[in-house]
Amino acid sequence: MRSPTPISAAPFRQRTRLGACLCVLVALAYYGFLMAGAFAPQALARPAIGSVPWSFLLGALLLVFIVAMTGLYTLLANAAETKAGDKRP
Amino acid sequence: MNAETNPTAIGMFLAFALVTLLITWYAASRAKSRSSFYTAGGELSALGNGLAIAGDYMSAAAFLGVSALITNVGFDGMLYGIGFVVGWPTVLFLIAEKLRRLGRFTFADALSHHLDERPVRIFAAISSLIVIAFYLIAQMVGAGQLIQLLFGLDYGYAIAIVGILMVCYVTFGGMVATTWVQIIKATLLLGGAAILSVLTLARFGFDFSALVDRAVAVHPKHQAILAPAAIGADPISGISLGVALMFGTSGLPHILMRFFTVPDVRAARGSVFFASLFNACFFLMVFIIGFGAVALVLPDPAYLAPGGGLKGGANMAAIHLSRAVGGDVLMGFISAVAFATILAVVAGLTLSGASAISHDLYARAFGVSDEAKELRISRIATLVIGVVAILLGLAFRTQNVAYMVGLAFAIAASANFPILFLAMNWRGLTTAGAIAGGTAGLVSAVGLTVIGPSIWVKVLGNAAPIFPYDPPALFTMPLAFLVAWGVSVWAPRMAADGVETAS
Numbered sequence: 001m002r003s004p005t006p007i008s009a010a011p012f013r014q015r016t017r018l019g020a021c022l023c024v025l026v027a028l029a030y031y032g033f034l035m036a037g038a039f040a041p042q043a044l045a046r047p048a049i050g051s052v053p054w055s056f057l058l059g060a061l062l063l064v065f066i067v068a069m070t071g072l073y074t075l076l077a078n079a080a081e082t083k084a085g086d087k088r089p
Numbered sequence: 090m091n092a093e094t095n096p097t098a099i100g101m102f103l104a105f106a107l108v109t110l111l112i113t114w115y116a117a118s119r120a121k122s123r124s125s126f127y128t129a130g131g132e133l134s135a136l137g138n139g140l141a142i143a144g145d146y147m148s149a150a151a152f153l154g155v156s157a158l159i160t161n162v163g164f165d166g167m168l169y170g171i172g173f174v175v176g177w178p179t180v181l182f183l184i185a186e187k188l189r190r191l192g193r194f195t196f197a198d199a200l201s202h203h204l205d206e207r208p209v210r211i212f213a214a215i216s217s218l219i220v221i222a223f224y225l226i227a228q229m230v231g232a233g234q235l236i237q238l239l240f241g242l243d244y245g246y247a248i249a250i251v252g253i254l255m256v257c258y259v260t261f262g263g264m265v266a267t268t269w270v271q272i273i274k275a276t277l278l279l280g281g282a283a284i285l286s287v288l289t290l291a292r293f294g295f296d297f298s299a300l301v302d303r304a305v306a307v308h309p310k311h312q313a314i315l316a317p318a319a320i321g322a323d324p325i326s327g328i329s330l331g332v333a334l335m336f337g338t339s340g341l342p343h344i345l346m347r348f349f350t351v352p353d354v355r356a357a358r359g360s361v362f363f364a365s366l367f368n369a370c371f372f373l374m375v376f377i378i379g380f381g382a383v384a385l386v387l388p389d390p391a392y393l394a395p396g397g398g399l400k401g402g403a404n405m406a407a408i409h410l411s412r413a414v415g416g417d418v419l420m421g422f423i424s425a426v427a428f429a430t431i432l433a434v435v436a437g438l439t440l441s442g443a444s445a446i447s448h449d450l451y452a453r454a455f456g457v458s459d460e461a462k463e464l465r466i467s468r469i470a471t472l473v474i475g476v477v478a479i480l481l482g483l484a485f486r487t488q489n490v491a492y493m494v495g496l497a498f499a500i501a502a503s504a505n506f507p508i509l510f511l512a513m514n515w516r517g518l519t520t521a522g523a524i525a526g527g528t529a530g531l532v533s534a535v536g537l538t539v540i541g542p543s544i545w546v547k548v549l550g551n552a553a554p555i556f557p558y559d560p561p562a563l564f565t566m567p568l569a570f571l572v573a574w575g576v577s578v579w580a581p582r583m584a585a586d587g588v589e590t591a592s
Contacts, residue, residue: 012186016514019182026178027335030171034331037168037317038324044164045316050298051305053315055164056376063174063369070178070365074358077186081355 011084015077022069033062094241097421098428102240105273105429106254112269116262123460126263126467127194127444128349133268135356139363141268141437142347144275146173146364147371148434149427150231150494152278153404155372159379160387160399160406163314166379170372172331176338177365181358184339184506187513189348189357195441196345196505197449200512205520207454212524214449216504216531217342220497221442222481224341225435225474227493229482232431238401239408239424248482255436256475259443260468264350267436274426274433279367281426282374285407288414289381297377304383314383329563330495336566337498340505343441375407382406385413439474446470492543495560499538503530503565511573519577526573530565537561 036044037055044055124130133141151173159166192198197213229248236247258266293299301315308314320327338344348357386392386399392409394400399409408427412420447467451457508527511518538544540555558564 015186019186023179023182026175026182030175030335031328031331033171034168034320034328035324038320038327041316041318041321045312050296051301052298053301055316056167056301059164059167059171059376060373062171063373066174066178067362067365067369070181070362073178073181074362077358078355 011080014080018073018076022073026066026069029062029065033058095239095417095421095424097418098240098424099421101422101425102428105277105425109254109258109266109270109273109432112273113258113262113266116265116269119265121464123194123448123463125265126464127346127440127448129264129268131350131352133350133356133360135351135359136363137268137272138347138351138356138360140275140367141271141350142344142360142364143367143371144271144278144430144433145344145347145437146368147275147278147430148228149235149430150227151371152282152375152430153235153407153427156375156379156382156407156410157403157405159376160382161403162318163308163310163380163383164317165319167372167376168317168320168327169334170375172334174365174368174372175331175335177361177368179335180339180344181361181365183510184345184513185348185357185361186354188345188509189354191513192349194346194349194448195444196342196509197445197453200509200523201453202512203516204512204518204523208520208524210449210454212527213505213508214445214454216500216527217445217449218442219531219535220340220342220501220505221438221445223493223497223500224343225438225442225478226481226485227490227497228431228435228438229478230485230488230490232428232435233482233486235404235431236428238405239427244486245483248479248486251432251435252475252479252482254432255439255478256472258432258436259440259471259475264440267433267440268350270429270436271433274429275367277426278430279371279374281411281423282371282378284419285411285414285423286374286377286381288419289377289385289410292381292385292414300377300380300384304380307388308383323558325563326558326560329558329560332566333495333498333502333560333562335502336506337502337562340501340509341497342445342505343437345509346441346444378407378410381414382410386410389413435478439471439478442474443467443470489548492538492548492559495543496535496538499534499560499562499565500531502562503534503569504528507566507569507573511570517577518573519581521580522573522575522577525576526569526571529572530569533565533568534561537565 045053048054048057119125155166155170188199191202197210200209200213232251233244233248236242237244258270305311351357351360386406386409392400399405408423411423447463447470451466452463504527507530508523537556538561541559542554543559545551545554
């Protein structure tokens with residue numbers, strides 16, 4: 001049976017800061033892409049590779065970026081936890 | 090109407106139903122405690138849980154709806170796909186960590202840590218049930234229409250089959266069965282989408298450029314399918330949808346519940362990573378499928394209805410494509426997977442609705458601390474939700490319910506997310522502030538949607554909307570934060586002033 005664990009202070013605060021930074025990065029990339037779609041759709045429709053337009057390429061890259069950021073956070077947070085020897089749930 | 094019976098589809102679906110019911114039977118022997126009923130005993134692996142979380146987002150609406158949207162309007166459909174993935178980092182960075190440490194079965198556990206338990210639980214349960222109701226109605230109506238199309242089965246029977254199977258999974262198998270149904274379906278759906286995209290690309294010698302050229306040549310909008318269009322016409326609605334999708338995920342009770350099904354916070358983080366990975370792969374494949382349908386289905390008169398448009402409606406684009414590239418066998422497989430998808434998603438919704446009633450309301454808010462009684466209530470709640478879902482599915486059968494998933498996201502982003510975020514990050518939040526902020530978000534999200542384009546105009550038939558933006562999350566989410574902050578800060582001061590003046 002699990003029970004809520006008390007919050008350990010310093011590493012936890014670091015993770016909160018890391019999470020906030022990465023969240024801002026993802027939001028910038030996502031809303032930046034939406035803004036480009038709203039105000040420069042013609043530029044996005046230009047071909048990037050062969051007939052594949054920039055919209056497809058940047059959209060796919062945005063997805064890769066989102067996954068990479070969640071992966072990065074998971075790696076860093078898990079590594080910090082291992083280092084701190086914090087094995088509690 | 091596509092009423093030809095497809096033996097592969099029926100055989101595949103029966104096999105799926107049989108396997109999942111066997112799992113339910115196995116899980117039933119284990120679902121004896123609250124912890125195993127609500128959270129599968131917290132024993133899932135990050136990979137399994139990640140697949141199940143991703144499965145919650147790979148609904149029939151996402152698979153058939155987004156590919157159909159791409160087939161219809163082109164790149165705009167892909168913006169939806171990206172929006173469904175961008176919610177994951179938000180959940181991971183802002184919510185998952187603390188939620189996992191503070192909660193046990195539902196997200197209301199984490200809310201009631203610093204706040205007065207009873208009112209906060211009651212609010213969270215009501216808001217959860219409203220979100221779940223809208224989500225569930227959209228899924229049920231979609232299910233009835235889809236199964237009618239794919240299997241030639243009457244709408245009423247289709248709804249009843251979905252309702253009965255989901256109640257079986259949840260009542261007898263709890264979270265263990267619900268999760269395995271989701272994992273099996275997610276694997277089948279990812280596999281099916283992969284086969285479909287590879288076969289589609291093979292038609293063009295694995296040259297994506299050639300596929301794009303062909304799609305632009307045959308689509309009535311030609312070049313216009315390569316760039317976003319809707320967001321240029323109405324940037325505020327576009328950004329608002331972005332806000333609803335990015336923050337709504339963090340307020341969906343059936344998603345938040347899944348952070349308690351793994352053994353520790355590491356596995357919880359890993360689950361979100363896997364979920365985002367699977368969802369990103371899935372929507373990239375849906376993108377290929379959508380454009381594949383433009384290139385291969387639209388020009389083929391065999392798939393077109395006499396009056397124009399696709400046979401069986403726009404949502405059939407991916408199904409027609411499966412027949413075009415893989416014949417009746419692949420079409421049967423994809424149809425069966427679409428059915429399984431609906432079942433898995435409604436089962437997850439039902440379980441989280443039942444836990445809001447039995448855990449948040451019955452056990453915690455009204456203080457019944459008997460585990461056996463709480464379990465019995467959750468099973469009764471499941472049955473009631475199942476019956477209500479069937480009835481709502483029948484009641485809304487002819488209604489345009491497209492706005493309901495959007496509304497569920499808008500409420501989740503405007504009511505649940507702000508108070509959950511504040512409760513876990515700001516010590517100054519008071520119970521009154523949380524309730525006032527959450528209520529402001531809930532009421533404004535519902536109210537502005539009702540007087541907005543998708544209900545006021547499309548459902549009620551008025552000429553112009555009173556509130557022009559849809560969804561309203563861009564305005565209602567900040568409103569909830571503002572009200573929660575204002576009431577938390579000013580109400581105690583005003584009360585103190587009142588006491589001073591009185592004395």
